[in-house]
Amino acid sequence: MGMNFLHQLCCRSAYRERHSATNIVPWSLEGLDLGDNTLEVGPGYGANVTALRARTATLTGLEIDPELAARLREKRAGQLRVIDGDGTAMPMSDSEFSTVVCFTMLHHVPTPEQQDGLFAEAFRVLRPGGTFAGSDGIDSLPFRLMHLGDTYNPVPPATLTARLARAGFTDIAVETGTGIFRFEAHRPAS
Template sequence: MAAHQGQPPGGRGDRDESSSTPVRTIRGDERGGPPRKRHRPEFADDSFDSAASFTMLHHVPTTALQNLLLAEILRVLRPGGVLVGADSLPSQSLHAFHEDDVYNPVEPAAFLVRLQTLGYVDITLGVGSRLTFSAHKPPVRLSELSEP
């Protein structure tokens, strides 16, 4: 997973190529899995405009842990924020390739329901040579805004 957020004081930062806005990149562990809890930075709710997951979900050992990761992403996305990603489709050759590695492929049909159950909206899945997806955190409703 990678996510971008404005750089806090003293944080590691890069520059967004399209602007001079500093951003911080957060990545999973070296094996491609989600950040381990002891290393996981704590972010406030509604901290990120977007998050991305590219070819890493199948490295998360269980569906329950994948759901936990997806729920954490939803928590830190701002209302209307988007998760985009891609992952490999299940195959025997990919299973063989991951012989000594974690391999828990994402089943596209079940993935749609999982994202919906977690609370994502405006979900788009594409299935071709790989799974691609985008899913949004629901936007803030006017009725949820407090009066000044």
């Protein structure tokens, strides 16, 4: 799931990590207890690692880009377990995680069908009663321009509730903010 050079610079910047830690993660996960074992799908350059580690005992990152996965292992050693893999075919056990999260990465999943596959996989690897949560950008001209030459397939927030329900989730909430939306969905307890 490619990113252009300027997008890469932005995503690996100290500003991005501060913005994520003080704005994106707190707003996206407001009021949510992550439990003891959290999976972040698509951690990229690791902007969310510090903020997530403060909220969970164990953090795993599933990263499709082998170079980013290797970078995470080197720069974030001891902070999270990094697994190379695709969110649409997660190499994890059923019911392994208390929470699955993803931030500003769903628009890099090439097709709606693959996004739905990621939702189904998030459901599969969650424990009963677990939560899938996160956020992503809302389609706009500035968001599109930032992604010139990238894989860019934004999720329309208005479609997300039905798509997550098809994957098996219940108690789904989707809320939009300025240029961003957040979601929370639950795997039924039984």
